[in-house]
Amino acid sequence: MEDVVRxxxxxxxxxxxxxxxxxxxxxxxxxxxxxxxxxxxxxxDLVQDTYFKAFRFIESFQRGTNAKAWLFRILKNSFINxxxxxxxxxxxxxxxxxxxxxxxxxxxxxITPDLRVDALKDMIGDEISNALNALDVDFRTVIILCDLEGxxxxxxxxxxxxPIGTVRSRLHRARQLLKEKLSEYAKSxxxxxx
Amino acid sequence: MSEPTNPFTPVTGKKPTCMEMLQFILDGQATPExxxxxxxxxxxxxxxxxxxxxxxxxxxxxxxxxxxxxxxTELVRTIKSQIAQNIS
Numbered sequence: 001m002e003d004v005v006r007x008x009x010x011x012x013x014x015x016x017x018x019x020x021x022x023x024x025x026x027x028x029x030x031x032x033x034x035x036x037x038x039x040x041x042x043x044x045d046l047v048q049d050t051y052f053k054a055f056r057f058i059e060s061f062q063r064g065t066n067a068k069a070w071l072f073r074i075l076k077n078s079f080i081n082x083x084x085x086x087x088x089x090x091x092x093x094x095x096x097x098x099x100x101x102x103x104x105x106x107x108x109x110x111i112t113p114d115l116r117v118d119a120l121k122d123m124i125g126d127e128i129s130n131a132l133n134a135l136d137v138d139f140r141t142v143i144i145l146c147d148l149e150g151x152x153x154x155x156x157x158x159x160x161x162x163p164i165g166t167v168r169s170r171l172h173r174a175r176q177l178l179k180e181k182l183s184e185y186a187k188s189x190x191x192x193x194x
Numbered sequence: 195m196s197e198p199t200n201p202f203t204p205v206t207g208k209k210p211t212c213m214e215m216l217q218f219i220l221d222g223q224a225t226p227e228x229x230x231x232x233x234x235x236x237x238x239x240x241x242x243x244x245x246x247x248x249x250x251x252x253x254x255x256x257x258x259x260x261x262x263x264x265x266x267t268e269l270v271r272t273i274k275s276q277i278a279q280n281i282s
Contacts, residue, residue, distance in 0.1 A: 011281050018277055026270060031262030044269045051273045055280060117251045128252075128259040146221055147256045153223060168205070172217055178252065 007059045014058050021067040022054055028149055029071055035144050036079045038133055046083060050075040069151065073159045076141070115179055119186035131181035139174035146171055198234070201227045212242045220249050 009017065029050060033043035053074050054061070061070055132140050145151045145159065156167045202210035202218060215232055218224045224232070236243040 015277075015281055023270075023274075026265045026273075027262065030265035030269065031260075034262060035260070040266075044266065047265065047269060048273055048276075052276065055277050115248065117248055120248075120251045120255060123255065126259075128255045132256065132260055143256060144260070147253050148261060150222060153221070165205075168217065168221070171221055172213075175217075175220065175249065175252070178256075179248075182252065 005062065007062060009059060009063075013063075014055070017058060017061065017063055017067075018055060021063070022051065022071060025068045025071055026051075028068070029075060031148070032072060032075060032144060033079075035133070035140055036076075036137060037083060042083065046075060046078055049078050049082070053078065066155065068149070069155045069159055072145070072149070072151075076159055115183040115186050116191070119189065119191040120182065122189060123182070123185060127182070127185045131178055131185065134181055135174060135177050138170065139177055142167065142171045143174050143178065198231060201225070201231050212239060216242055216245055216249070219246070220253060 026047065029047050030043055033046040033050075034040060037043050037046060050071060054071055057074075061067065132143060135143070141160070142156065145156050151159065153164045153167050157164045160167065162170075200210060202215050204210045205214050212235075215228070215235065219229060219232055232242075232246075236246060
């Protein structure tokens with residue numbers, strides 16, 4: 001654990017940090033909240049709660065450091081501690097399976113044979129979004145953090161409180177699962193297996 | 195012609211597997227040197243070539259279809275006004 005060095009900010013400085021370092025991330029935060037809860041009202045509550053917490057603990061934040069990662073971490077913790085408990089959704093990811101899958105060295109196994117790039121070109125509606133939402137929350141979280149928000153392994157490890165190796169294996173499994181979902185859509189759209 | 199030195203660090207075994215290299219690229223962790231090496235590697239590795247194009251197409255679709263747009267204006271307004279009350 002890193003030691004938290006408390007900063008001392010005037011009200012004016014707090015306002016500046018909030019407006020210029022925290023608020024610019026609100027669109028990403030709202031999308032993250034929505035992808036975690038899959039409910040627009042819950043996402044609003046989660047984001048609102050995150051910003052209040054960020055303001056309350058603003059003196060734990062060092063100006064000019066990675067505000068986005070800090071906010072995402074608060075939101076993720078609020079989701080686990082408040083929201084998940086409220087709806088009593090347990091963590092469903094089988095990590096043993098993740099590790100053993102990832103340790104496979106056979107690259108041919110990684111290719112989903114019945115999904116082709118041309119099938120993806122026809123997925124112009126909600127197929128991708130629905131496929132992502134259908135993944136377990138821990139898997140969709142890493143896809144969002146990596147592919148949408150561009151976080152690096154180290155940042156994701158800090159946001160999620162997991163080792164970098166777990167970030168990597170979870171991302172790998174998440175990509176496979178997403179591909180399987182998309183493959184199901186492709187079949188339903190009439191694409192034949194190659 | 196001898197192969198250039200592989201710039202990837204192996205995760206599990208003694209040398210980096212195709213899957214490890216591909217994931218490093220997909221996850222946005224690769225250096226320009228690693229990307230260049232992988233580009234040449236795909237010229238003679240069909241499984242990597244196919245996987246790369248499919249996985250990148252999925253990643254691009256996620257980026258265009260799942261970005262969510264803007265947060266609701268009333269949410270931004272509520273947050274701003276409550277923070278303003280806390281400061282004043």
